[in-house]
Amino acid sequence: MSAIETSTAPAPAPAPAKSLGMRKNGQQWIGPKKAFRPAAGLTSYEARKKQRDAQLAMKAKEKEMKEEKEEIRQTRITKLREKRAAKEEKERYEKMAEKMHRKRVERLKRKEKRNKLINS
Structure with missing residues (x-):
């Protein structure tokens, strides 16, 4: 057999989860x-910075839409x-x-309009 040939045998199935009883x-x-x-949820500074920037961009967009x-x-x-x-x-x-x-x-209409223009 050559290295290029692929085998036709089925791949082994993953073992079922062990029953604990x-x-x-x-x-x-x-x-x-x-x-x-405790260290499982820690992320790198770059990942936190990227997430913070995305959050700020989203907040700015929301504010713009509300305005x-x-x-x-x-x-x-x-x-x-x-x-x-x-x-x-x-x-x-x-x-x-x-x-x-x-x-x-x-006449009164015209007079009132003049007064409005003067007073405002």
Whole structure:
């Protein structure tokens, strides 16, 4: 046989997990404990730094998305307030028009607009 040929024999199957039998205290549903290894979860400085950087990038992205959402919400609120104010002003002028002449109401509108521009 040459080194290039592959054997047709099946690979050996992994041995099944060894059965530990019945527990002496009767608590078979609790898994066996492993030895305490305090250094098992330690990672290198580079790995911790990479994870920290990824966490900071994620936080920055979340903050940006929240700010964008809040900005959209605020624009919606301001538009709604402006719309309500315009509606109230229109109703007020309509009430005035019932009592006064149309031209006088228009003069008052212009006068109020001038005052708004001066005061703001």
